[in-house]
Structure formats: C-alpha cells, structure tokens
Amino acid sequence: MIDLLLRAANILSPVENAVNYTHAQDILIEGNRISAVLPTGQADPAQARQVIDAGGMIALPGLINTHCHTAMVLFRGLADDVSVDRWFNEFIWPFESNLTPEDVYWGTLLGLAEMIEAGVTTVADHYFYMDEVARAIDQAGTRGLLAWAVFSAGVPEPEKKLNETLEWIERWQGSADGRITTWLGPHAPYTCSEEFLNTVSATARRAKVGIHIHVSETQAQVEMSLKQHGRTPIALLRDAGVFESPTLLAHAAHPTPDDIQIMVKAEAGVAHCPKTYLKLASGVMNVVEVRNAGVNIGIGTDGAASNSSYDILEQTRLAALMQKHQHVNAQALPINDALHMMMTGGAKALRMPDLGAIAAGKLADVILLRTDSARMQPLINPAANVLYSAQAGDVDTVICNGKVLLQERQLLTLDKQAIVREVQSRLHRLSQRIPGQRIQTYPT
Amino acid sequence: MIDLLLRAANILSPVENAVNYTHAQDILIEGNRISAVLPTGQADPAQARQVIDAGGMIALPGLINTHCHTAMVLFRGLADDVSVDRWFNEFIWPFESNLTPEDVYWGTLLGLAEMIEAGVTTVADHYFYMDEVARAIDQAGTRGLLAWAVFSAGVPEPEKKLNETLEWIERWQGSADGRITTWLGPHAPYTCSEEFLNTVSATARRAKVGIHIHVSETQAQVEMSLKQHGRTPIALLRDAGVFESPTLLAHAAHPTPDDIQIMVKAEAGVAHCPKTYLKLASGVMNVVEVRNAGVNIGIGTDGAASNSSYDILEQTRLAALMQKHQHVNAQALPINDALHMMMTGGAKALRMPDLGAIAAGKLADVILLRTDSARMQPLINPAANVLYSAQAGDVDTVICNGKVLLQERQLLTLDKQAIVREVQSRLHRLSQRIPGQRIQTYPT
Numbered sequence: 095m096i097d098l099l100l101r102a103a104n105i106l107s108p109v110e111n112a113v114n115y116t117h118a119q120d121i122l123i124e125g126n127r128i129s130a131v132l133p134t135g136q137a138d139p140a141q142a143r144q145v146i147d148a149g150g151m152i153a154l155p156g157l158i159n160t161h162c163h164t165a166m167v168l169f170r171g172l173a174d175d176v177s178v179d180r181w182f183n184e185f186i187w188p189f190e191s192n193l194t195p196e197d198v199y200w201g202t203l204l205g206l207a208e209m210i211e212a213g214v215t216t217v218a219d220h221y222f223y224m225d226e227v228a229r230a231i232d233q234a235g236t237r238g239l240l241a242w243a244v245f246s247a248g249v250p251e252p253e254k255k256l257n258e259t260l261e262w263i264e265r266w267q268g269s270a271d272g273r274i275t276t277w278l279g280p281h282a283p284y285t286c287s288e289e290f291l292n293t294v295s296a297t298a299r300r301a302k303v304g305i306h307i308h309v310s311e312t313q314a315q316v317e318m319s320l321k322q323h324g325r326t327p328i329a330l331l332r333d334a335g336v337f338e339s340p341t342l343l344a345h346a347a348h349p350t351p352d353d354i355q356i357m358v359k360a361e362a363g364v365a366h367c368p369k370t371y372l373k374l375a376s377g378v379m380n381v382v383e384v385r386n387a388g389v390n391i392g393i394g395t396d397g398a399a400s401n402s403s404y405d406i407l408e409q410t411r412l413a414a415l416m417q418k419h420q421h422v423n424a425q426a427l428p429i430n431d432a433l434h435m436m437m438t439g440g441a442k443a444l445r446m447p448d449l450g451a452i453a454a455g456k457l458a459d460v461i462l463l464r465t466d467s468a469r470m471q472p473l474i475n476p477a478a479n480v481l482y483s484a485q486a487g488d489v490d491t492v493i494c495n496g497k498v499l500l501q502e503r504q505l506l507t508l509d510k511q512a513i514v515r516e517v518q519s520r521l522h523r524l525s526q527r528i529p530g531q532r533i534q535t536y537p538t
Numbered sequence: 539m540i541d542l543l544l545r546a547a548n549i550l551s552p553v554e555n556a557v558n559y560t561h562a563q564d565i566l567i568e569g570n571r572i573s574a575v576l577p578t579g580q581a582d583p584a585q586a587r588q589v590i591d592a593g594g595m596i597a598l599p600g601l602i603n604t605h606c607h608t609a610m611v612l613f614r615g616l617a618d619d620v621s622v623d624r625w626f627n628e629f630i631w632p633f634e635s636n637l638t639p640e641d642v643y644w645g646t647l648l649g650l651a652e653m654i655e656a657g658v659t660t661v662a663d664h665y666f667y668m669d670e671v672a673r674a675i676d677q678a679g680t681r682g683l684l685a686w687a688v689f690s691a692g693v694p695e696p697e698k699k700l701n702e703t704l705e706w707i708e709r710w711q712g713s714a715d716g717r718i719t720t721w722l723g724p725h726a727p728y729t730c731s732e733e734f735l736n737t738v739s740a741t742a743r744r745a746k747v748g749i750h751i752h753v754s755e756t757q758a759q760v761e762m763s764l765k766q767h768g769r770t771p772i773a774l775l776r777d778a779g780v781f782e783s784p785t786l787l788a789h790a791a792h793p794t795p796d797d798i799q800i801m802v803k804a805e806a807g808v809a810h811c812p813k814t815y816l817k818l819a820s821g822v823m824n825v826v827e828v829r830n831a832g833v834n835i836g837i838g839t840d841g842a843a844s845n846s847s848y849d850i851l852e853q854t855r856l857a858a859l860m861q862k863h864q865h866v867n868a869q870a871l872p873i874n875d876a877l878h879m880m881m882t883g884g885a886k887a888l889r890m891p892d893l894g895a896i897a898a899g900k901l902a903d904v905i906l907l908r909t910d911s912a913r914m915q916p917l918i919n920p921a922a923n924v925l926y927s928a929q930a931g932d933v934d935t936v937i938c939n940g941k942v943l944l945q946e947r948q949l950l951t952l953d954k955q956a957i958v959r960e961v962q963s964r965l966h967r968l969s970q971r972i973p974g975q976r977i978q979t980y981p982t
Contacts, residue, residue, distance in 0.1 A: 167912075171919030174926060175862075175872040208912035372859035373926070375868040402926035403913045415816035415856075418619075424819040428619040468611075468652035469847045469930065471958050472965055475615030482618060482817070482846030486913065487931020514915050521916055 096142035097496060098123040102134040103148035103462065106433070106477060107155060107452040113433045115476050121153060123458040126271065126496040130454050146491060146501070148462050152476055155450050156215025156237075156459030156494055157406040158440030159395055161306075161344040161365030163221045164230075164404070165193075165201030166397030167208065168517065168524055173399050178312055178374045182536035186399055188527040190222070197524060199226035200516045205404060206234040207508050212405045212486035213461040215494040218342060218365065218394070218444055220279050220306050224262055232270040235499045235507040237459065239342070239444050240266070241279025241306040245534055246290035253293060263303055273495055275446075277342075282308040283327040284315060285534055288334055295335035304340035304445060307331070310353070311345040312376045318537060328353040337362060340445045344394065347371060347379040358388045363443025365394035366435075368412040370401045378416045382426050385435070392440035405486050410436040414481060429477050462491035540586040541940060542567040546578040547592035547906065550877070550924060551599060551896040557877045559920050565597060567902040570715065570940040574898050590935060590945070592906050596920055599894050600659025600681075600903030600938055601850040602884030603839050605750075605788040605809030607665045608674075608848070609637075609645030610841030611652065612961065612968055617843050622756055622818045626980035630843055632971040634666070641968060643670035644960045649848060650678040651952050656849045656930035657905040659938040662786060662809065662838070662888055664723045664750050668706055676714040679943045679951040681903065683786070683888050684710070685723025685750040689978055690734035697737060707747055717939055719890075721786070726752040727771040728759060729978055732778050739779035748784030748889060751775065754797070755789040756820045762981060772797040781806060784889045788838065791815060791823040802832045807887025809838035810879075812856040814845045822860045826870050829879070836884035849930050854880040858925060873921050906935035 100121040106113055120137040122130040130137070139145045166186075173185035198221065209217060216237040219227055224242040231238040242259040246252035256278075263276040278301075280286045280294045298305050309327045310316050319327045328349060331337065337360035344365045346357065357364065364384070371378045385391055393409045395401045401409075410432050417427035427435075441450030448457045465473055469483045492500035499507050544565040550557055564581040566574040574581070583589045610630075617629035642665065653661060660681040663671055668686040675682040686703040690696035700722075707720040722745075724730045724738045742749050753771045754760050763771045772793060775781065781804035788809045790801065801808065808828070815822045829835055837853045839845045845853075854876050861871035871879075885894030892901045909917055913927045936944035943951050 168916070170916060170927070171922035174919070174922045175869050177868045181868075204912055204915060211912050369859065372863045373868065375862040375866050375870070377866070378863070402922070405913070405929075412859075415813065418819040419816045419822070422819050422821075424621045424625075424817065425619050426819070466954070467930075468648055468655050468954060468958075469849070471648060472611070472614060472961050474965060474969070475618070478615035478618045478846070483614065485849075485929045485931055486911075487929055510910070510912060514912075517916050521918060525918070 096122045096124060099137055099139060099142035099145045100148045101145060103151055103153035105153045105452050106480060108434050108438045111434060112430045113477055121460060123496050126458055128454055128456050128458050150465055151462040151490060153452055154461050155437050155452050156461055157213045158392060159214045159217040159406055160392035160440050160443045161367055161394030161396055162217050162219050163397035164205035164217060164219050165198045165221055166399045167205045168201040169399040172525060178376055179536050179538045187532035187534050189524060190533045191531045192524050192526060195223040195226045197520050198223040199230055200513060202227045202230035203508060203513045204517050206230060206236055207505060207510050207513060208404045210492050210499050210505060213489040213492055214406050215459040216449060218306060228266045228274055231274055235497050236494050237273045239275045239277060241277045243279045243281050245281050245285045246287045247285045252290050256297060260297060260301060263301060271495060277304040277306050280307050283330050284537055291334035291336060295338060298339040305336055306342040308344040309346050310348045313348045316348050326350055326353050328356050332356050342443055347377055354384055354387045354389060364389055364391045366391050366413055367394040367396040368416050369409060370396040373400055381413060381417050382421060390439055390442045391435055392443035393436050407484050411481055429481050432481055433477055458493060458496040460493045461489055463488045464490045540566045540568060543581055543583055543586035543589045544592045545589060547595055547597035549597045549896050550921060552878050552882045556874045557921055565904060567940050570902055572898055572900050572902050594909055595906040595934060596909060597896055598905050599881050599896050600905055601657045602836060603658050603661040603850055604836035604884050604887045605811055605838030605840055606661050606663050607841035608649035608661060608663050609642045609665055610843045611649045612645040613843035614846060616969060622820055623980050623982045631976035631978050633968060634977045635975045636968050636970060639667040639670045641964050642667040643674055646671045646674035647952060647957045648961050650674060650680055651949055651954050651957060652848045654936050654943050654949060657933040657936055658848060658850050659903040660893060662750060672710045672718055675718055679941050680938050681717045683719045685721045687723045687725050689725050689729045690731045691729045696734050700741060704741060704745060707745060715939060721748040721750050724751050727774050728981055735778035735780060739782060742783040749780055750786040752788040753790050754792045757792045760792050770794055770797050772800050776800050786887055791821055798828055798831045798833060808833055808835045810835050810857055811838040811840040812860050813853060814840040817844055825857060825861050826865060834883055834886045835879055836887035837880050851928050855925055873925050876925055877921055902937060902940040904937045905933055907932045908934045
C-alpha cells in the first residue's frame, strides 16, 4: 500500500555534482520514506491512501535551512540598518533579555509557518528555551537539528548550564517520529572561553552529538581572535577539540587558507546566509574558493532580525548573484552548483544524508512548486527559473516525513491566525529595552 | 459619485524625503485620479460604484519599472551565467534576429502579466516592434513610457528608421486613455554614432519628446569610449545634445565625478537595475554617492533574459542590500531612502510627477499588499517589512488609471493561460541561433 502518491511531478533533484530535471514522475511514499520514483502511469492510484496531482508542478527535495534562530521573527523590523555591534548591544541582546519560554514557543511557531510557506522542511535552530522550540517543531511537523545556545562569558557556572542542555539533548533526541535531532550549541568563540569550549567538546564526544556554533562572521572577529589568542577563531575551535565531533559552522565568512584546510579535514559543514551579511554589511564569504577546496557549504537564513525572512530560495539566489559579483565573473557559482549546494550541501552540512534528494530510500521531504505564476513562464530551463525567478509564493505543497504540511498554499498543521494573535500580544513587552539589561555584550 | 473606494487601507507613501505610514485610510478614486484620502468612515460606501475592502492591507503607489525590454521573457532562462559580451553576441542578439512583431506582442503580454502580479503598473519599455508593445499595454491596462530602439552601427539608412519611429511616436502619443507616452530610444553610445545621436537629439527637441538610452553599463564601455572618443559615454551624450530633452539613462552604473555633474545639471533620470548587474557581473553603481550628489534614480529590472524577473520589490531590496555591502556600512541606503527611490525616484525618472504617491490629485495607480503571509508578520515596522520581506506573492490588488487589473491575485485584463500557450508555441523557432545572424555586434 502506498501512503501518499504524488502524480506526474517534474522532478529537480541532485545527481552527483549537478541537478537533474525529469519530466512526469510519480513519487511513491510509504511511511516516512520515498519508496519509489517511477515514470507516471506505472503506479496505480487505487493502491494509494492519498493522491496529490503534481502535474505541471516542479518537485524539489524539501528545502534545508542550515542556520536559524527561528523565534527571532518576534524582532522582525526592530533592528534594521544598523551595524553588527549595535545590532547586538543596542537591540537584540537587550530584547532577548525579555524572552520567556512561551515567547520562544510562539515565535518559533510563526517562524516555522513562514518556513513551511517557503518550502523549508528542515531547520538547524540555535536558540534558547529549546524545549519550547522542540514542542513547536513537533507540532509543525517539520524537521529540526536543534542546539541550545550557551555562553561562558559573564555566566557564573557555565558548566551547570551545559549540563542542563545535555539533559535537554537526551530528553528530545530522536523524538517527534525521528524529526528532532539535538546537538550542543556553544554560541561563539568570542562568548565562550577556550576552557569552556574544551568542556563542550568533551561533552559532545561523550554524548556522541554534534556541535553547532557561530564563527568568523566578521573580519573584526578574526582580527580580535588573532590579537587575543594568536589564532583565528577556526584554529581556536580546532585546538579546543570542537572538530572531533560533527560540526556545523554558522557563517565562517572570513576564513584564512589555513582555516579552509581545517574545515576540509574536519568535514565541517558551513551555513552560508548571504542576506544577513549584506544587511549587516559584514562581508560575504568567497564561496567558490571555499567550496572548490572541498568544504561542504549549505544555505541558511540566520534569524529574522537580521535576514528579515526565512526564504531559502531567496538566499540561494543571493548566494549565486554575490559570487558572480565578487568574482567579476558571470559564470561563478552557476545554476547547477548553486542548486546542488542548496540541496546536497544542506543535507551534508546537517549530517542528514537521507535528505536533499528525491529518490527511493530517501526521507519523504518533498515540496511542489507551481509554475503558473507569470514569473515562472516560459519554463525553458526549469533549473534557471527555480534559482533566478521562483519565490516562496510559488510553493504549493509541502511534505515532511511523509506528512502533508501545506496544500494549495494552506497550512495544515498550524493555525496561523491564532499564532499571529499570540505573537502580537507579546510585542509591546518584548520590544522594551531596559537600560543596562542584555544577555551578553558584543566586544568592539 | 466615487468610482472606486478602497476602504481602510494602511498607506505607505512618500512625504518629502521619507515614506510615511498612515493607518486605516479610505482612498477615493474618481475617473483616473485619486480624489481624496480620508480616515476610514468619512466616505460613504453607498456613494461608490465599486468598493474594495483593503482592511489589514498595505496600500502602495503602483510600482514603477524604469527600464525594461518586456518581451524578453521569451528568452528567460536561455542566457544565464554568461558574461555581458557573450550574452549579447552569442545569445540575445542572435535570438532577437528571429523576432516577429507578433512574438513581441505575446512576449510583452506575458511580461506585463508578470508585472501586474508583482504590483508594477508603469514600465519604461525600450524594444522593437513598438506598435505591438503599445497594443499590449493598451490591452493590459498598465502605463507605459515607450521607446523604439534604434541603432546606426551597421544600419544603411538609420535616419529612415528614426523617421519611422517618429511616425510611431505620433501614432501612439497619449493613447490608451493617456496611459501611453512615447519617446525616442537610441540604443547606446556604442551602437549609435555621435552624428546619429546628434540627429536623434535634434529630432527629440523638434518632436518635444524625451530620450531613453543605455549608457555606461560596464566599466569596459566607459574605457572604450575614452579610447575612441576621448570622452566618457555620458560626456558624449551631452556633446550630442541628448540632455537638451528629458532623458532617462538606463544603468549609468560607472559614472565619473564629471559624469555625475552632467547628470545633475541635465536633471537626467537613471534606471538602476541591480539584479542584472549582479547576474552579468558588470558592477553596481555607487547609488549613495550619485543620489547624494542630486541625481534622480529610480528602480528598474532590465529584460528578463538578464534579470530573470520583473519584480520591483526584489530590485529595491537588492539596491539597499548592495549599497550596505559596497559601503561596508549597514546604514547605507536605509529603508526610507530605498522606498523613496522606488516611489518618487521612479516617477521623477519618467517625468511623471502624478505617479509615485497616494494623495489627492495623483493618478489612481495603487496596489494592495496582503499582510497575512507569515513572512509579513509581525508588522512592527511596515516599511521594513515591505522593503526586506515582502514578495510579489503578497500583491493582492492592482489598480492603474482607476481600473482594477488584479483582484485577489487574479488577473482581470489578461488571459494568462492563453498567453502562455501562445508564447510556448513560439519558443522553438525563437531559440534557434543561425550562424552569423544577429541584430548587432557587441564590441569587445
């Protein structure tokens, strides 16, 4: 028995180092996995519990957001057009001192609603009150690689906090039908001491989990590290043993040649979030060079307080456009490479090899893009249209782990109106900046 | 009697050098103009022939695309990831030699459908077979500043062609209830001799029309002009008398300080099309400097064969992001300036002062954005959400010249399915590249 049959989809999915477009395929889903992909007509719709007509639509593997602080939609529009240091010290860290667990729950639900509407089925989320984030992921039906952010700077007993996150890791690991994976989340080398990073690394090895951490987001961070530690932030992570566990590096936007070799050797994943770098004017990674060296890069959004949206199609487009611009070469990061990075790159960065492709045996995370908006026509080169023209509004259907989360653009698992009402009721309190009160201090 | 009443809209419209957000306003339309904007409740719906409930939506002045070759949607996806010179010589100019007037008509209709879906009510179009473009504009219900592209390079009797476009100008000037304005369209200084540009300028003055021309799109074009003519392309236009008529410069992306002063003195409008510059890796104008000097800049898309879409919201977002990036300053081109450029900048660039704002006496070009997609929530800072988060899919209603062109995302004046079918039937013939056959040669 087929649980879900997607009929006559045109599939865009990675094959080795390219993406391949195949016309009129039936995608068969049994349980939470794709059981077969067949030319349409070979599967019997009468044998399926549920059938969705995907004729004329483009099926992509569910999009992967490799770095986010989902609940930060609560601060969307509150800290635009400001520098990185002011963004942290004058806006975000003061705001975040107002957060309650329930705020994070409702903010995460709103952010997940936005991701589902944009075709994003998996998010690597790095934030606070992660029990609430896990509850929200469970309810939304998406997939999450979750990490609880911890600091040592200014924290009296950081190991105590780390142990609490370890309990949280055990509480949620593999839950929500396997949709939730839990990792450790030390914030960054400039908010965690080397000693604390050593402790985190040892904890990760013992618990057999990965580490999701911010690093080298700005050139100034690299220079400060060189001055204070005589090493780049990435070298410091290596020395602290971070790379002995699976590692997801948020940004790594300013690597030295040695840093690149460290990342290659560690098989570290990198989350590339170009809209955030442009908005904060913090500089864009040389993706072509780092990727050619063998570092695995996926696409992320970062939080909505910097990015303003959770749209992986927009981010991938920006990634391609910015490489062309920076290399003064229109052939830099061409369509195939950009889409491959979005799909396979994301799956590898999260160490989830069963994601990022539509093929028998893969997890059943599939989205369908409509092609009837004028911007998607004519469909001469579907991969080009997906990269350079498609928008979140073209996402019609979203399936994650075999369950339909969005159909004909309507959310099936979340009550968006109720979520927006709840979020609105919290905004006044959250937007207060109490003098001197903030969760951390960004060094300048 | 009110012809059309938009009830309870939240209006985002320019005021001096900023944009202003006003809650719950009724917009009254009589004929093709806005007759009043009043706090909701003051206008009597029973006195209106048609009422649209705009409650919870954001009203913006109809978006203005200051530079396009609309019919080039016919080549969408056919020339991506290639350099400017290959783009012209190996792809676009060979393809364009296949174009018939009917191709241009159907391509323009598809491009206009895309623009209406994205809230664009006015386009400055620069192409061939402009009788067909004018027919398409008339039918779509949008507004067009149209210019027929002419070359002198390789053309035996360019003056004859110029005289034909002059007849076309007179045939269509002020037609379609005043929605069509016709200008002269010499292609560029590198495809038109100085002598021919002199003739074009004299013709423009005699006919009392403006001139829409490409200039200084790449640094190489500037250097070639310095070598061949001892002057920049913009200085050459000045010497040829172009600026003695209203002038719309496409790109002007690489101006010298003297060029900037020439543009200021001429009150020239500039069409800034950032996605095209990124895709072609041709370099992005220093908008902050040129704008601060007093040059009027509006936002354009260029054709879909370079830009891949006709989305002015996306272009304006890219303009803001790229200035922050290039100036390494997150405060560069902030929200107010970017939206002001999109609205007032566009209207001034096209010399259409009755566009670009929602106010009594202005032409009735108004669009309504839905705010119920998750990406638009919460709506703490509506201007920020419009610039950094809104997408074409958020456009619900489009009104141009007092007529409704899009309602609840449905096109009212165009049969999109029929247009797509017609376009598809032409693609095979259009995508042939016949050896040696092209409409022009790009100098390298």
